[in-house]
Amino acid sequence: MITKKLGKAAAFIFLLTINSSVTKAQLSLIPKPDFIQMTEGAYFFPSVSKIQIGDEAFDTVGRYLQKQLLSKFGYTGLIHHDKKQVSAIQFVHKQNLESEEYEIKTASSTLIIYASSPAGATHAVSSLLQAFSFGNKSASGITIPAFEIKDKPAYPWRGFMLDESRHFFGKEKVKSILDWMAFYKLNKFHWHLTDEPAWRLEIQKYPLLTLVGGIGSQTDPYAPAAYYTQADITEIVAYAQERNIEVIPEIDMPGHATAANRAYPQLSGGGNDKHPDFTFHPAKDITYSFLTQVLRETKALFPSSVIHLGGDEVSFGSEAWNSDTKVHDLKQKHDLKDNKAVENYFMRRMADSLKTMNATLLAWDEMVDADLSKEKTILMWWRHDKPKQLKAILKAGYKTILTPRLPLYFDFVQEESHKYGRKWGKLYNPLENVYNFSPNNYASLTTDKNQILGIQGNLWTETVINTNRLDYLTFPRLAALAEVGWTKSSNKNYLQFSESLKKHLNLYREANLYYYDPFTNTHPEPVVIKKTQRVYIDNPE
Incomplete structure (x- = not known):
């Protein structure tokens, strides 16, 4: 039929195109x-193959690959440092590549990874592990189609945020999240800890x-104290660094401070019935000295150059400042006309503290003024319904990260029939909406071509x-998020992504993740049991 309609030459091209698409789909790499x-031909990786490191800068990446091959496939590849080429996976330094850029070339018995830095080499390992996951595996090794890749990210910031104040998940689950982030080349883990x-x-x-302050959760105010020790933090940060992931802590202020004020009531600036002791007191010097010491310890634990200080939704509890004589005196002394001006004063003082630590301040979009x-x-920028806020941020010349509630908040449900989680009428965050989000749509608002650093998905855990439920809300949207941050818009295709994703769902199943299946709806939505009135399922502000 094809030959009759198109002619033999056209039919040959048509079939060649189909075969090429099928062959490419065999790797099923996400992000594309x-x-x-x-x-x-094909590349065969023996189960006892060598990992050749031609530059000592790649030594930690080689050992990371070695551990991954053992844990995922049971293969015992050995590190090989000789300069003479051997049949192996070879790490080769290539100076002209960008920091996160990499190349992979395969032959019958050799696979070469080119990179200029450990970051690029680690991304190459992620692509390799995906290819191996879908290859033909046996006790003797893995066979995959031969291929060549030249790859680099569209944006330097490709983040995921986990809120553990509202519910605590623990060290092993955080490590699992970091594993999947690395698998998808996400490189910023924003950790909402207070x-x-x-x-x-x-x-x-x-x-x-x-x-x-560590006692309680969103659904049980009497849950036993749960927190990360400083030894835990050191272990998790090292685990993330091995995977080229920067861990960015958030110490929320001057609002969202209830837990800290429960522990140290003298710091409280008040709140209201719904949000008691919601603010740190902005007119007491002890507040600033306390928080500066907290940040100094935090900075010692997290090697990141960035610390998130919150700065959002302070108005939820700042009306208490109106009847506080110390705040009244502060307003008069510094000519602060209203509570928003007091918020800004507070953040400037804490920004000065961060400067002494040589740290960059990260904050929500309320802090633009x-x-x-x-x-x-x-x-x-998180308030999708306030595009003027993004315009103000970019016009003022700030570097920014796009993390709009719609479609990048993963606490929103994934389909209309879901009952637990956030949904505003018919507004929610299906997989396709996450995938189709494009930072390019905001490029015309920038004053500098590199002003938009990238994107981030956020999981609030009410x-x-x-x-x-964590797995169900995160997967597979994490994969879609990764392709938004890594792959050029012109190179994206939702249908191709969906075909690749079907193979990735098998990996989720093997890892015992309770994922959402957008194709067969295999897993029912996990139910939320509300023990107290602290769960606010539909709260647009």
């Missing part, structure tokens, strides 16, 4: 590489922050009472 070409329900980060100078340093501040 910048350039990938299938070559003739908020109203609980404080989750050990601070040696102020032990009550965890012993008292706080007169913070353009060089030492990054702002996150309704995430266990790891099943």
Whole structure:
């Protein structure tokens, strides 16, 4: 039939195109590489093959690959440092590649990874592990189609945020998330460790922050204290670094401070019935000295150059400042006309503390008018319904990260029939909406071509009472998020992504993730049981 309609030459081209698409689909890499070409033949990786490291800068990446091959496939590849080429996976330094850029070339018995830095080499390993996951495996090794890849990310910031104040998940689950982030080349883990329900980060100078502030969760205010010790933090940060992931802590202020104020009531600036003790007191010097010490310990634990200080939704509890004589005096002394001006004053003082630590301040979009340093501040645009806020951020010259609630908040449900989680009428965040989000749509608003650093998906955990719900809300949207941040818009294709994703669902199943299946709806939505009135399922502000 094809031959009759198109002629033999056209039919040949048509079939060649189909065969090429099928062959490319065999690798099923997510995010889609910048350039990938299938070559003739196949590459065979023996289960006892060598990992050749031609440059000592790649030594840690080689050992990371070695551990991954053992844990995922049971293969015992050995590190080989000789300069003479051997049949192996070879890491080769290539100076002209960008930091996160990499290349892979395969032959019958050799696979060469080119990179200029450990970051690029680690991304290559992620692509390789995906290809191996879908290859033909046996006790003797893995066979995959031969290929060539040249790849680099569209954006330098490809992030995921986990809120553990509202519900605590623990060290092993965080490591699992980091594994999947690395698998998909996401490189920023934003860790929301403090908020109203609980404080989750050990601070040696102020032990009550965890012993008292660590008690409770969003659904159970009497849950035993749960938090990360400083030894836990060190272990998790090292685990993330091995995977080229930067861990960015958030110490929320001046609002969302209830747990800290429960531990140290003298710091409280008040709140209201719905949000008691919601704010840190903005007119007490002890507040600033306390928080500066907290940040100094935090900075010692996290090697990231960035610390998130929140700065959002302060108005939820700042009306208490109106009847506070100390705040009244502060307003008069510094000519602060209203509570928003007090918020901005607070953040400027804490920004000054961060500067002494050589750290960059990260904050939510409410802080655009706080007169913070353009060089030492990054702002996150999260209020999708306030596009003027993004315009103001970009016009003012701030570096920014796009993380709009619609479609990048993963606490929103994934389909209309889901009942637990956030949904505003018919507004929710299905997989396709996440995938089709394009930072390019905002490029015309920028004053500098590199002003938009990238994107981030956020998982707030009001309704995430266990790891099943965490998995269900995160997967497979994490994969879609990764392709938004890595792959050029012109190179994206939702249908191709969906075909690749079907293979990735098998990996989720093998890893015992309770994922959402957009194709067969295999897993029912996990139920949320509300023990208290602290769960707010539909709260647009």
